[in-house]
Amino acid sequence: MKCPYCNNSDTKVIDSRPVEDGLAIRRRRECEKCKKRFTTFEKIENSLLVVVKNDGRRESFDRNKLINGLLKACEKTKITYEDVEKIAERIERALNNTMEKEIESKMIGALIMDELRNLDQVAYVRFASVYHKFTDVNTFVQEVNRLQEKDRVRPEERNEEK
Template sequence: MRCPFCGYSQDKVVDSRESKEADSIRRRRECERCNKRFTTYERIDEIPYMVVKKDGRREKFDRQKVLSGLLHSCQKRPISTAKLQQLVDEAEAYVVDSPDRERTTTELGELLMNRLRDMDTVAYIRFASVYRDFKDVREFETELRELLSSSPRRRSHSSL
């Protein structure tokens, strides 16, 4: 929290109490630089972050659903859960940073696929096959050809 008087970002909470309606918390703060006091109010962020599905439906962003898809793609691959958690954090930040509080699943899927492609090509292909809904072996083959024709640096990260 920045002081409204001097802009300093360090303060201490002097007093804290619930509002009469119990929908927010009122905090009295004191700037550690200029010692002036100011009031802040904290509220629960009630508008959910949304994802827009391919068919136009909207759903709440679900971290667990994203993590579950990544875990399936990375099963038996040398990718730590910390890396997967970082990917989920990045996906959530991408949705949160949207001015409309929503992103399309296409945008999220592309973001995740790009990160997986750099981490592990097998996990990438697994994720892409579900995300892009491959119908047959030819679609796998097309994706593999594109992957193999991309930069040699990527191919050296993991084996197919």
Template sequence: MKCPFCSKDNTRVIDSRPADDNNSIRRRRQCDECQRRFTTYEKVETIPLVVIKKDNNREPYERSKIEAGVFRSCHKRPISVDQITALVDEVENTIFNREDKEIPSHIIGEILMDKLKDLDPVAYVRFASVYREFKDVNTFMDELKKILDKE
């Protein structure tokens, strides 16, 4: 492993421990040249996933797109960054556990909405309004009624 500070190749592991609920390994390393320490994470490489968009275009899966959508829907809500990260991790685990090489974007959206509904109803409605492209107030009200009927 190359040192991020001096770019020398001789570094050594001084501590290893599980991270992210045993989904990765956190390693503390020290450079033998400059003696500085840094952290690396080792994760299992997953199968590349392709998302099939509404218009049938295909593009590589990007976690950042899900995170951005969730962050927007949770704006000014009492939801921590850790909760958002955990939600995105859950969605990602569900998607990758399907072991499909391609997945339609609407399935990702539905999985995400199910998880958001449990986390925060307001964030769920915000996400659903964009995702389902609510055309008018009546469509918005119908979705709110569904939530209220379940409570």
């Protein structure tokens, strides 16, 4: 980072603090040469993230795509657009926090599942059915069974049906 006063390239960081909920960093720097101080603002660039799809193809991470996928899953549920944006933000932050430049699409799917599981069962199952179509059918069946188990009537009631 060059000094804006004397153009010297040796500057040292004297303070750095996360801003915008950890999505950006503000740094206070001092020029080694003229000793003047200045502030820099570093923001995470989304295009740094590359998503590796199941077939091995790579594409840059696209937040809108994530939001659209979420909206589709959350259609006609109690989940609002605002919720969806928040989920997308959390997922993006989690991805950035991994410090990996390449993210497997599987991992994004798993993060979405975690978010939806706690929020809305309909959206969760809907997303899971689309998501697992491209990964693993068995896992999806297990998940649905697990959900049904939770809703299932108590054992003594079931016995009466026999």
